[in-house]
Amino acid sequence: MNDLLDFLSFSDPNVRFVAFGTMLLSAAAAIVGCFAFLRKQALVGDAIAHSILPGVCLAFIISGTKNPIYLLIGATISGWISLLMVNYISNHSKLKSDTSIGIVLSVFFGFGILLLTAIQHSGNASQAGLDKFLFGKAASLTSDDVTIFGSVAIALIFVVFLFYKEFKLISFNSDFARSIGLPVNFLEFVLSSLTVLAIAVGIQAVGVVLMAALLITPATAARFWTHQLWKMILIATILGAFSALLGTYISYLYPSMPTGPWIVVCLSFIALSSIFFAPKNGILPQLKRQQSNRLKIRNENILKLFFHLSEESEDYHQGFDFSTLLESRDFYPQELTKGLAYLKSKNQIRILNNKWHLTKLGLIEAKRIVRLHRLWEMYLNKKLKLAPDHVHNDAEAIEHIITPEVERLLEKELNYPTKDPHQSNIPYTD
Numbered sequence: 001m002n003d004l005l006d007f008l009s010f011s012d013p014n015v016r017f018v019a020f021g022t023m024l025l026s027a028a029a030a031i032v033g034c035f036a037f038l039r040k041q042a043l044v045g046d047a048i049a050h051s052i053l054p055g056v057c058l059a060f061i062i063s064g065t066k067n068p069i070y071l072l073i074g075a076t077i078s079g080w081i082s083l084l085m086v087n088y089i090s091n092h093s094k095l096k097s098d099t100s101i102g103i104v105l106s107v108f109f110g111f112g113i114l115l116l117t118a119i120q121h122s123g124n125a126s127q128a129g130l131d132k133f134l135f136g137k138a139a140s141l142t143s144d145d146v147t148i149f150g151s152v153a154i155a156l157i158f159v160v161f162l163f164y165k166e167f168k169l170i171s172f173n174s175d176f177a178r179s180i181g182l183p184v185n186f187l188e189f190v191l192s193s194l195t196v197l198a199i200a201v202g203i204q205a206v207g208v209v210l211m212a213a214l215l216i217t218p219a220t221a222a223r224f225w226t227h228q229l230w231k232m233i234l235i236a237t238i239l240g241a242f243s244a245l246l247g248t249y250i251s252y253l254y255p256s257m258p259t260g261p262w263i264v265v266c267l268s269f270i271a272l273s274s275i276f277f278a279p280k281n282g283i284l285p286q287l288k289r290q291q292s293n294r295l296k297i298r299n300e301n302i303l304k305l306f307f308h309l310s311e312e313s314e315d316y317h318q319g320f321d322f323s324t325l326l327e328s329r330d331f332y333p334q335e336l337t338k339g340l341a342y343l344k345s346k347n348q349i350r351i352l353n354n355k356w357h358l359t360k361l362g363l364i365e366a367k368r369i370v371r372l373h374r375l376w377e378m379y380l381n382k383k384l385k386l387a388p389d390h391v392h393n394d395a396e397a398i399e400h401i402i403t404p405e406v407e408r409l410l411e412k413e414l415n416y417p418t419k420d421p422h423q424s425n426i427p428y429t430d
Helices: 002-009 013-038 042-063 068-091 097-120 143-162 164-172 174-179 184-223 229-253 259-277 283-311 322-328 333-345 360-382 392-398 404-413
Strands: 349-352 355-358
Touching: 002 229, 013 042, 013 143, 013 164, 013 184, 013 229, 013 259, 042 068, 042 097, 042 184, 068 097, 068 143, 068 184, 143 164, 143 184, 164 174, 164 184, 164 229, 174 184, 184 229, 184 259, 229 259, 259 283, 283 322, 283 333, 283 355, 283 360, 322 333, 333 349, 355 360, 360 392, 360 404
Parallel strands: none
Antiparallel strands: 349 355
C-alpha cells in the first residue's frame, strides 16, 4: 500500500514522466486505432510501425543527434512512404493488401535493422540507446518527451474532434461519403497521417514490435462494450491510459520488468476479458443467451405439442403419457423430461395418474405460441403470396421471437383473421 501511495503521488520525477508520457501515448494511439480498426487496417498499423525504424536511423545519421523532434520527423516520413507503397502495390498489381503489407513490412524493417547495425558499428558515441526504438524503453522518457507527446496528443484529439463526422462516415461507408461530395481522398490522407503520427511517437514506449498492439488492442476491447463510435473512442482511450498507468506501476514495483511490454500485457488481458465477459457482446454472455433461447424454444414447442394433440377434440386439459408426447414430436427423451419438469415448476403443466395435463396458465401460453405461428403463416401467404405449403418452416422459426408489438401489428394488418392458410383456427385468448 505504501508503494502504491508513493507511486500515485508522482513525487518521483522519473515516475511522473514515464506515467504521463505512456498514458498520453496510449490514449493517442487508442483514438486513431479505433478508426484503423473500423477501416480494417490493423495490419497496416503493424506495417507502419516496422517501417518507421529506417526513418529513425536516417534521421539520426543526417542530424547526428537523438533529438526527439528530428527522430519524429524521420519516423513520420518513413511511415508515410511505407503507407503509400502499400496502397500503390495493392492498387496497381495483382497482389492483395495482406501480401503488399508483408512485402513493405519486411523490406523496410530489414533496411532499418541494416542501418541500425551500421550505426552501432560506426563508433558514434551518441548512438547509445537508439536501439530502444526496436523494443521500446518507456522508463527512459524525459520531460522533453512528455512535452512532445502531449503536444501530439492534443493536436490529434483536436483534429479528430474537428473531422469526427467525416471520419465516422468514411470509416463505415466511404462510397456514400464520396457520393454526397465529401473529399474522401483528403480525409483518408488526414486520417492516415494521424495514424502514422501516433505510431511514430508510440514506438519510443513499446518499440516497433509491439506498437500494433498499442494501436489496435484498446479499440478491439472497446468494440465489445458498445455499438456507438464516440463511446468506443472514449472507452478505448480510458483503457489505453489505464493500461499505461498499470504497466508503469508494475515496472515501478519491479524495476527489472520492462514498462512497454507490461503495458501491452495489461492491454491484452483487458481485451481478452472484454472478449469473454463483456455483457452484451462477450463470448460467455452470448453462449448464455443462446442456451436460454434453446431452452425457450424447447419449452414453447412442448406447450405447442399439447395444444396440437388436444385441438381436434377441443379438450385442452386432457392428459398424455410420456410415450405419446415422445412419439408425437421429435424430442430426445432426456430433453423432453427436462422440459416437462421445467414447465411443471412454472405451473404450466401438471401430472395426474402418470399423465401430463395443461394448466390454465399453460393453455394461455400454448394458445399464444400457436397464434403467433398461424398469424405469421397468414402474413406470408396473404402479403408475400407464398403458397400454403411453403409457409410452415418459416413460421416454425419466427414464432419464438415475435414480440407483443409485432403481434398486434400482424393482427391489425391481417384484419384479425380466424383461419390460417391451412384452414386451422387461430386461437385468441378469451
